[in-house]
Amino acid sequence: MVKxxxxxYWAASCGGCDIATLAIGDKILKLTEVADxxxxxxxxxxKYADVEKMPDKSIDACLFNGAIRTSENEHIAKLLRAKSxxxxxxxxxxxxxxxxxxxxxxxxxxxxxRVYIENxxxxxxxxxxxxxxxxxxxxxxxxxxxxxxxxTLAQIVDVDYFVPGCPxxxxxxxxxxxALITGKLPPKGAVxxxxxxxxxxxCPRKKEEKKIKKFYRPYEIVPDPERCxxxxxxxxxxxxxxxGCGALCPQxxxxxxxxxxxxxxxxxxxxxxxxxxxxxxxxxxxxxxxxIIDDIPDPAGTFYRYSLPDSLLRRAKIR
Amino acid sequence: xxxxxxxxxxxxxxxxxxxxxxxxxxxxIQYSPNIRIIRVMCSGRVSPLFVLKALSIGADGVLILGCHxxxxxYIEGNYKTLRRIPLLKKMLKQFGVEEERLRLEWVSASEGxxxxxxxxxxxxxxxxxxxxxxxxSK
Numbered sequence: 462m463v464k465x466x467x468x469x470y471w472a473a474s475c476g477g478c479d480i481a482t483l484a485i486g487d488k489i490l491k492l493t494e495v496a497d498x499x500x501x502x503x504x505x506x507x508k509y510a511d512v513e514k515m516p517d518k519s520i521d522a523c524l525f526n527g528a529i530r531t532s533e534n535e536h537i538a539k540l541l542r543a544k545s546x547x548x549x550x551x552x553x554x555x556x557x558x559x560x561x562x563x564x565x566x567x568x569x570x571x572x573x574x575r576v577y578i579e580n581x582x583x584x585x586x587x588x589x590x591x592x593x594x595x596x597x598x599x600x601x602x603x604x605x606x607x608x609x610x611x612x613t614l615a616q617i618v619d620v621d622y623f624v625p626g627c628p629x630x631x632x633x634x635x636x637x638x639x640a641l642i643t644g645k646l647p648p649k650g651a652v653x654x655x656x657x658x659x660x661x662x663x664c665p666r667k668k669e670e671k672k673i674k675k676f677y678r679p680y681e682i683v684p685d686p687e688r689c690x691x692x693x694x695x696x697x698x699x700x701x702x703x704x705g706c707g708a709l710c711p712q713x714x715x716x717x718x719x720x721x722x723x724x725x726x727x728x729x730x731x732x733x734x735x736x737x738x739x740x741x742x743x744x745x746x747x748x749x750x751x752x753i754i755d756d757i758p759d760p761a762g763t764f765y766r767y768s769l770p771d772s773l774l775r776r777a778k779i780r
Numbered sequence: 781x782x783x784x785x786x787x788x789x790x791x792x793x794x795x796x797x798x799x800x801x802x803x804x805x806x807x808x809i810q811y812s813p814n815i816r817i818i819r820v821m822c823s824g825r826v827s828p829l830f831v832l833k834a835l836s837i838g839a840d841g842v843l844i845l846g847c848h849x850x851x852x853x854y855i856e857g858n859y860k861t862l863r864r865i866p867l868l869k870k871m872l873k874q875f876g877v878e879e880e881r882l883r884l885e886w887v888s889a890s891e892g893x894x895x896x897x898x899x900x901x902x903x904x905x906x907x908x909x910x911x912x913x914x915x916x917s918k
Contacts, residue, residue: 566874732829735871739864745849747862754867761874773832778876778914 465496465521465641468512469551470541471503472527472534473561473611478552479503479526481628485635495642496521500541512540520544522641524551524624528561528770529612533605542618547646549637553627553720555614556652557730558770560627563762565769565776568609611770623652627720627767630706654705657725660717661699664708666690672743676756679716690716691741696763701727701734720767729773731764786840786906790815790899791826795853796888797845803892811896812903815843822846823884824857828868831882835872835914841881841906845898848886858886880905881912 471479479501483489499520500507523545529535542548553559564572573590577583595602614620624637637653640646647653656662668689677694684690690697690711697716699708703724710717723730744750757763765772792798798819804811820826823846831842844865846858865884873879883902887895 729829729832731871732827732832735828735867736864739867740860742863745859745862747866750863751866754870757867757870759874760867760871764871773829773836774875774914775836777874780876 462495466499466519467492467496467641468500468520468523468541468545469498469502469504470500470523470525470527470537472525472538472555472614473530474527474552474554475560476503477628478554481552481626481631481634482524484628484631485638486631488635488638492638492642509537509540512544515544517543518546520546522547522549524549524637525555525614526550526552526628528554528558529608529614529617530561530564531605531607535608535617536605538614538617547621547641548614548618549622549624550614550620551624551634551637552629553625553722553767555620556623556625556771557722557768558611558613559720559767562611562613562768562770563766565611566761567777568779569607571779573607610776613771616770621649622647623650623722625652625654625703625721626706630709632707633705652703652722652725654703654721656704658704659700659724660702660704660706660708660711660721661689663704663706664689664699664711666711668692671741673741673753674743675753678758684714686714690714696738696757698734698766700737701730718766722768722771730768731761731772734764735760784907784911786814786903786911787838788814788816788841788843788903788906789834789839790817790843790845791820791823791830792817792887793823793825793846793853793858794819794821796847796851796886797823797895799889800845800887800891800895803889804895805892807892809892809896811899814903814906815899822852822854822857823861824852824854824859826861828864831868835877835881835912838912840909840912841883841902843898843902844882844884845887845895846884848888851888875914877912877914878909880909 500512523541550556577585577590578588593606633654666689667687671692673694675694684693695716698719699717702719703721706721727733742753823844826844834842846861852858869879885898
């Protein structure tokens with residue numbers, strides 16, 4: 462049997478997704494029995510030039526993690542799309558933009574000013590900011606351009622499958638790899654997870670009527686270990702998040718933060734959660750409602766923690 | 781911009797506000813043509829998604845009209861709206877969207893004149909604010 466050819470790549474990401482691919486444990490041996498890894502910058506020393514020399518569509522599948530933040534990310538995404546039969550957005554960054562995508566509340570100018578000038582631990586008296594080109598005695602050096610707006614992989618190239626999670630759970634990764642190995646592929650565009658329902662569906666906590674008088678941040682209370690976290694006033698995102706992870710965070714007393722993306726059929730996870738959350742505020746008086754809402758210090762960052770670039774508005778307007 | 785004619789989407793609930801708009805029409809009350817009415821069964825049906833969608837494809841303002849509190853045909857749909865709108869406004873502020881781009885008003889089936897007044901007032905408010913430039917970046 463001819464072995465499958467698999468490529469892995471990281472764009473704007475933290476590296477956690479690459480670790481998540483290894484988290485499948487000894488199943489990695491099953492993978493290497495049937496597949497060769499032809500490109501994996503974090504693990505194997507292949508160069509971009511090696512990929513450029515491969516014939517088009519010669520890679521069976523590319524697991525692409527990371528959002529598109531620089532011209533290099535975009536270039537490699539397009540290159541790997543051309544060389545791969547299947548393009549898989551692996552992990553929340555490439556699927557929805559994730560944490561790097563939060564910088565869409567700013568732009569390049571404000572991001573650079575914060576990182577290279579205002580940051581209290583940065584010592585940069587000459588206020589030097591990154592440039593795409595710089596002249597040195599040996600010639601001109603070039604680095605990739607940093608974009609104003611972070612984009613998802615699907616906003617740059619055609620994507621066949623999405624694997625959710627920050628990072629994807631071991632069993633979710635294996636579900637995707639197993640589909641590749643056995644050739645039993647879901648329809649194009651599918652989000653590969655064990656569940657199409659919300660995290661609540663897998664969460665063993667006791668759920669009663671949801672009515673909230675006050676929202677708490679996790680450090681402010683010690684939650685009851687049995688009861689639904691949302692009912693206790695914690696911003697648990699489970700109601701608006703796809704399951705498949707096994708509801709691990711709520712079981713460890715931490716509210717779900719929404720990393721598996723929207724449930725099947727929902728196009729804007731943040732709006733969905735906002736709607737659900739506001740509806741259960743236990744008051745009909747405008748002043749009291751406002752007081753309860755004031756407990757949520759950063760609604761946009763909370764609702765779009767993982768999905769700002771993939772949301773309807775995609776980014777904030779910078780004045 | 782002197783000749784700025786804003787595009788305003790108004791979500792009207794079937795039982796009160798749409799009937800109010802209807803009454804404004806049958807009573808021949810003139811009101812601003814900038815309002816584009818979308819009938820929904822209840823103001824509670826207006827997901828924040830609808831507002832974001834309208835703003836993202838070029839609406840300069842979004843008006844949500846529902847039954848007066850206590851009058852909801854579905855008992856508490858408009859209370860859900862009452863809770864969602866302030867949170868949505870707070871969130872939109874973080875996106876750089878002015879608070880006035882979204883407004884919630886109560887208009888009953890008998891308030892044709894109020895419907896016209898709200899429509900005119902809001903159109904003027906959005907004209908003062910100027911066009912929204914929220915369309916997604918290319």
